[in-house]
Amino acid sequence: MAEYTPLPLILAAEQFARLPGIGMKTAQRLAYHVLNMQSADVEHFANTLISARESVRCCNVCQNFTEKETCVLCTDERRARAVICVVESPRDVTAIERAGGFDGSYHVLHGLLSPMDGTGPEQIRMKELMTRLSGDVSEVIMATNPTVEGEATASYISRLIKPMGIKVSRLAYGLPVGASLEFADDVTLVRAMENRNLI
Amino acid sequence: MAEYTPLPLILAAEQFARLPGIGMKTAQRLAYHVLNMQSADVEHFANTLISARESVRCCNVCQNFTEKETCVLCTDERRARAVICVVESPRDVTAIERAGGFDGSYHVLHGLLSPMDGTGPEQIRMKELMTRLSGDVSEVIMATNPTVEGEATASYISRLIKPMGIKVSRLAYGLPVGASLEFADDVTLVRAMENRNLI
Numbered sequence: 295m296a297e298y299t300p301l302p303l304i305l306a307a308e309q310f311a312r313l314p315g316i317g318m319k320t321a322q323r324l325a326y327h328v329l330n331m332q333s334a335d336v337e338h339f340a341n342t343l344i345s346a347r348e349s350v351r352c353c354n355v356c357q358n359f360t361e362k363e364t365c366v367l368c369t370d371e372r373r374a375r376a377v378i379c380v381v382e383s384p385r386d387v388t389a390i391e392r393a394g395g396f397d398g399s400y401h402v403l404h405g406l407l408s409p410m411d412g413t414g415p416e417q418i419r420m421k422e423l424m425t426r427l428s429g430d431v432s433e434v435i436m437a438t439n440p441t442v443e444g445e446a447t448a449s450y451i452s453r454l455i456k457p458m459g460i461k462v463s464r465l466a467y468g469l470p471v472g473a474s475l476e477f478a479d480d481v482t483l484v485r486a487m488e489n490r491n492l493i
Numbered sequence: 494m495a496e497y498t499p500l501p502l503i504l505a506a507e508q509f510a511r512l513p514g515i516g517m518k519t520a521q522r523l524a525y526h527v528l529n530m531q532s533a534d535v536e537h538f539a540n541t542l543i544s545a546r547e548s549v550r551c552c553n554v555c556q557n558f559t560e561k562e563t564c565v566l567c568t569d570e571r572r573a574r575a576v577i578c579v580v581e582s583p584r585d586v587t588a589i590e591r592a593g594g595f596d597g598s599y600h601v602l603h604g605l606l607s608p609m610d611g612t613g614p615e616q617i618r619m620k621e622l623m624t625r626l627s628g629d630v631s632e633v634i635m636a637t638n639p640t641v642e643g644e645a646t647a648s649y650i651s652r653l654i655k656p657m658g659i660k661v662s663r664l665a666y667g668l669p670v671g672a673s674l675e676f677a678d679d680v681t682l683v684r685a686m687e688n689r690n691l692i
Contacts, residue, residue, distance in 0.1 A: 297565070329546060329558060345504075346504065347528060
């Protein structure tokens with residue numbers, strides 16, 4: 295932005311540009327938009343963000359975002375507590391719940407192990423997961439993303455849990471439903487072949 | 494978002510979704526991001542927006558955004574005040590300044606006439622433009638967008654100003670530099686032909 299652009303406008307654009315997926319061009323457009331909003335609307339927007347950050351905490355059981363001490367899913371009597379599905383982020387919980395078909399409980403790590411970025415077991419909610427494993431947990435499903443970090447985190451946690459006599463499973467790799475063989479990448483295709491099922 | 498999603502998170506996403514060009518999916522991603530930010534950073538972000546909205550006003554001459562009574566461009570002695578370039582928004586000023594080659598002054602309408610949306614001459618900065626025309630203004634350049642509303646606004650203002658003996662001009666239509674004839678739309682091509690220049 296040029297030298298005649300008011301500084302507060304530039305600062306607002308810089309703040310928007312720090313959000314994920316928002317480039318400088320979009321950030322400037324949003325900053326200009328804020329100046330055209332009613333003052334009351336800008337304040338309401340700002341306060342909503344502050345209040346979201348202040349009032350939402352992590353569930354003391356599964357670490358998913360919630361307003362209460364313990365989240366709705368963890369207090370739901372119908373959910374099986376013996377099965378824990380471990381995910382990277384709260385958005386993964388939303389994805390699995392949207393898909394349906396899972397009635398166990400969750401554990402949100404809020405990150406993945408990534409030595410390159412300095413993320414070790416202490417930076418993610420590992421300790422909280424381990425304290426849940428005493429008692430009647432029968433299976434831990436590792437539902438981290440099929441990426442290098444997701445794989446590494448799944449196998450690290452699996453190595454810790456297996457000695458405790460708890461079953462550890464991993465989401466299946468294979469062809470996405472509706473996809474075409476022609477466009478599947480080689481790794482996926484090899485996995486789909488290895489994990490073939492009798493019909 | 495599902496029923497187990499904390500309400501403040503939903504409200505934050507709804508606020509983001511009201512920004513231009515931000516869909517519900519992106520808004521949710523941004524809302525989740527806010528929860529992962531440091532509290533202090535969220536407050537800083539929120540306060541930057543409020544302060545931008547509060548401290549930036551419209552220049553009392555050209556109506557462009559500024560922190561002062563009169564903006565930098567309007568107080569610059571080197572800018573010709575006899576030529577006024579009329580644009581829709583502050584971002585258009587930035588575009589023309591970036592391109593260079595114009596050393597007159599600006600007038601920002603903050604909108605275009607659009608009877609369908611209920612935007613009449615009172616809703617845009619028409620009155621402020623007319624008060625500037627007394628005295629030594631020699632030319633008004635209508636640099637509104639080449640759209641239906643931009644055209645309508647340009648011709649409306651032109652009809653008001655011409656009787657005052659002031660020259661009114663319009664940005665040239667033609668082929669964008671570097672474009673290919675093959676992909677030019679018909680209207681642009683007809684205009685480029687009509688406005689051809691001797692070489």
